[in-house]
Amino acid sequence: MAIKLLCGDITQANVDAIVNAANPSLLGGGGVDGAIHEAAGPELLTACLEIKESHGMRCPFGEAKITPAGKLSTQYVIHTVGPIYMRSNTPQKTLLSAYRNSLNLALHHKCQSIAFPAISCGVYGYPILEAAQIALTECSRAKYSELTIEFYLFDKHMFEAWSQVAQSLENTG
Template identity: 65%
Template sequence: MIELICGDITQAKVDAIVNAANCSLLGGGGVDGAIHRAAGPELLAACQALPEVDGVRCPTGEARLTPAGNLSAQYVIHTVGPIYDQVRHPERLLAKAYESSLELAEQTHCNSIAFPAISCGVYGFPHDEAAFIALNTCLNAEIPNLHIQFYLFKPLDLTIWQHTLNSLL
C-alpha cells in the first residue's frame, strides 16, 4: 500500500524513516537537517560510527541503517540520491536509492516506511520524473504487507505525486 501525505516526515509513525542524506551522513539542510534535528544527537553519533572511506559513509544509490534517536520510528534509513545535473543517468541512481532503502526495510522486518521525495530539493531532480521513478520502484518491490508512505513538503508536490500514482495504478 502506498500513501501520499503533505506534511513533516519527522512526525511519521512508521518503523523506518528514510533520510535523503548526503554522502557524509553528518546532517545537512532540507529533509536531512530536519531529521537530524528531530532525532537529536544520538542520530549524529550513530552516523559517525558508520565506516567511511574518504569522507563517504554512503555512496550515491546506496543506503545505511541507524537507530532513530528521538524519532518515533525504530530506524532511520539514510540514502543518497543523485544530483540531477551532475551525473549520467540520474534516474538509475535514484531508483537504486529507493531499492536500497526498501531492501534494508525488508531485512529489518519493517512493516511501514516513510520516504521523502529523494533528490527533489537542492539536488534538483524534477518532481514529475522523481515521482514516476519512486512510485514505480515501490509498486514493483515485492515486499508483502509493507505500508509505504511518501511525505511531500508542498501541496503542489503532493498534486504531482498523486497524479503520477494515479497514472501508474
C-alpha cells in the first residue's frame, strides 16, 4: 500500500480514478469541482446528468457516484459529497463515509490507483487537521492495501497540515 501526499493539481493525476469533491447536484461548482469539470470537458457534465436525481440530488452527502472521466487522463471520476461542517449534525461520520464509499467504488471498478482532494476542506469549512486524520486513517486500512492512494493538496499550508498528520500517524502506527 502506498499513500502519497502531493501539492498540486488533481486534474493532472496519473491514476485510474480521480475523486471529485462535488456538491449534491454533480453539475460543477467552485474549487476542485469546477477545476475537474473544466479539465474533463462537457462529457463529464453529460455523464453526471445521466445519474438519476432524487429530491434535487444526484449524490447525497457522504455517498459517491462514478462516471467516465471525459478528457481527463484518468478512466473514472468518482464524485463524492463531503459534509458542510457547520451545517452537519455528524460531520465526522459523513466525511468518513465519503472517503469509504469512494474507496469502495474504486475497488469495485478494479482501480489500482486513486487520487483524492482534501474533501470538505475548502468552502465546506472542515477543520484541516481533523479532516486529514479521518482521511488518512481510513485510507490506511488493510482493506485498501491494493490501492495506490494519492492526495492532491491545493496549497502549501494544506500540504504541510496533512504531512503533519501523516507523520503523527506513522509515529503511532
